[in-house]
Amino acid sequence: MLNLPTSFKEKFEKLLGKDEAAKMFAAINQNTKKAYRVNPLKAIQQVSYDQDEAVPDLDNAYYGEVNGQDPEWVSGTVYSQDPAAMFPAKIAKVKPGEKVLDLCAAPGGKSTALGQALKGEGVLVANEISGTRVKALRENIERWGISNALITNNDSETLAKNFPDFFDKIVVDAPCSGEGMFRKNPDAINYWSPEYILTCQSRQKEILQQAVKMLKPGGKLIYSTCTFSPEEDEEIVAWLVEQEGFKVLPIPEITSTKISHGHPEWTNSNLVELKETLRFWPQDNVGEGQFAAILQKSGEPAMVNEKKVKKNMKNKKKQHNKLALTVDERKLVGEVLDQFDLPIALKQWSKQALVRQDHVFIPALTDESKLRGLKIVNNGLELGLLKKKRLEPSHQLAEVLGQVSQTRVVDLAQREDYLSYLHGETVKVDTNLKGFVLVSYQDLIFSFGKVTGQKILKNFYPKGLRILKKN
Numbered sequence: 001m002l003n004l005p006t007s008f009k010e011k012f013e014k015l016l017g018k019d020e021a022a023k024m025f026a027a028i029n030q031n032t033k034k035a036y037r038v039n040p041l042k043a044i045q046q047v048s049y050d051q052d053e054a055v056p057d058l059d060n061a062y063y064g065e066v067n068g069q070d071p072e073w074v075s076g077t078v079y080s081q082d083p084a085a086m087f088p089a090k091i092a093k094v095k096p097g098e099k100v101l102d103l104c105a106a107p108g109g110k111s112t113a114l115g116q117a118l119k120g121e122g123v124l125v126a127n128e129i130s131g132t133r134v135k136a137l138r139e140n141i142e143r144w145g146i147s148n149a150l151i152t153n154n155d156s157e158t159l160a161k162n163f164p165d166f167f168d169k170i171v172v173d174a175p176c177s178g179e180g181m182f183r184k185n186p187d188a189i190n191y192w193s194p195e196y197i198l199t200c201q202s203r204q205k206e207i208l209q210q211a212v213k214m215l216k217p218g219g220k221l222i223y224s225t226c227t228f229s230p231e232e233d234e235e236i237v238a239w240l241v242e243q244e245g246f247k248v249l250p251i252p253e254i255t256s257t258k259i260s261h262g263h264p265e266w267t268n269s270n271l272v273e274l275k276e277t278l279r280f281w282p283q284d285n286v287g288e289g290q291f292a293a294i295l296q297k298s299g300e301p302a303m304v305n306e307k308k309v310k311k312n313m314k315n316k317k318k319q320h321n322k323l324a325l326t327v328d329e330r331k332l333v334g335e336v337l338d339q340f341d342l343p344i345a346l347k348q349w350s351k352q353a354l355v356r357q358d359h360v361f362i363p364a365l366t367d368e369s370k371l372r373g374l375k376i377v378n379n380g381l382e383l384g385l386l387k388k389k390r391l392e393p394s395h396q397l398a399e400v401l402g403q404v405s406q407t408r409v410v411d412l413a414q415r416e417d418y419l420s421y422l423h424g425e426t427v428k429v430d431t432n433l434k435g436f437v438l439v440s441y442q443d444l445i446f447s448f449g450k451v452t453g454q455k456i457l458k459n460f461y462p463k464g465l466r467i468l469k470k471n
């Protein structure tokens with residue numbers, strides 16, 4: 001039995017009434033409902049898990065548990081995520097070609113979904129303020145095979161300086177008091193206090209003020225939290241409407257899931273449109289607690305300024321010329337890429353690839369004015385590192401090549417070999433292939449490797465991802 005704070009219980013008994021609050025507290029004491037998404041970007045989407053219970057209203061999402069050592073996870077074929085937390089990215093309705101910002105992005109549950117919806121067109125800027133958490137964000141975006149994300153490690157104020165009126169859509173999945181996570185992470189109970197809720201509220205406003213600057217007029221803001229407190233949910237939406245001139249839009253296309261809505265009467269504003277916002281309570285039995293709202297920034301999208309577009313093109317070209325590959329470098333990259341079937345993201349590589357400090361990459365964003373002063377963790381698709389007379393392909397490239405079926409693959413036959421490879425060891429293989437190959441287990445591509453003349457598969461699984469212990 002979780003020891004919920006007395007003032008938390010009293011608050012929700014007052015807001016919901018004693019009967020509904022009792023249901024909420026009982027649900028918080030039940031087991032969490034785990035779920036996972038299957039990656040539509042990957043050529044092979046087979047998983048060994050049951051798919052008996054789909055998460056209603058979502059594509060490719062199922063209830064069930066995933067282990068971090070399973071080939072499904074390691075190859076980016078599945079992402080384990082709280083089912084309720086899958087909805088904010090769904091309601092964002094991202095379309096290919098859009099410019100999307102995920103401002104509080106780690107570990108990447110929403111970013112992977114937003115990025116996949118872009119289908120390689122447009123750009124996803126995935127930002128995370130924490131230097132440790134941004135690493136997990138990068139790993140997850142790479143595993144998912146997303147090629148057009150700019151991953152940054154900045155505070156929102158710094159980011160806002162570079163992107164005025166830039167994004168079509170911004171997701172702010174805000175740091176919050178995490179009441180919806182009590183049953184998943186009981187530690188959140190220790191942080192909880194009425195004062196902490198107000199601290200979170202002011203941080204949310206600070207972040208949103210910067211998000212507002214980066215959104216185009218007419219652009220859409222998706223605000224979400226995993227907490228129940230009206231101070232961090234309805235009150236924030238009311239503040240966006242009253243102080244920032246936003247309009248609340250109805251939540252689209254949720255027909256089969258039991259959803260609850262926001263409560264205008266829990267705020268001072270009493271704005272009736274707060275009923276359009278989305279709430280999942282633990283007693284709704286979807287997943288953990290979640291709040292989400294879609295809002296539209298006032299104003300019409302600005303007319304395209306032809307002069308500015310031309311100037312940008314010129315700058316891009318200049319930048320491109322400075323970092324363009326030499327003929328020899330292009331040859332080295334071609335020697336690796338020509339051996340594989342290329343997904344759309346790579347078809348134009350010879351025109352798009354740039355090189356900086358021996359790193360060859362296809363940028364998600366080239367405009368220097370957007371990148372200046374930012375901590376860039378990854379810009380687009382890293383193809384590899386130039387070393388003397390060869391290109392050493394990157395791990396991200398392996399994950400992106402997994403978008404189409406490949407023939408230059410060594411499929412590890414035994415689980416023991418698979419675990420040894422994840423552990424960083426070499427493995428003896430039975431193949432006629434030589435040189436760089438993709439490595440798979442149960443047909444799911446998860447790494448590069450290099451086969452020697454003695455049929456030894458040299459290990460190219462990145463050090464930072466290796467497992468410490470085989471079990």
Ligand SMILES: C[S@@+](CC[C@H](N)C(=O)[O-])C[C@H]1O[C@@H](n2cnc3c(N)ncnc32)[C@H](O)[C@@H]1O
Nearest residue numbers: 104105106107108109110129130156173174175
């Ligand atoms: C709820 S989590 C995001 C979860 C993520 N969207 C997902 O779906 O996997 C909130 C994130 O905001 C980050 N954060 C905290 N303070 C922030 C700030 N001032 N600006 C931007 N992000 C912040 C936290 O480090 C945390 O990673």
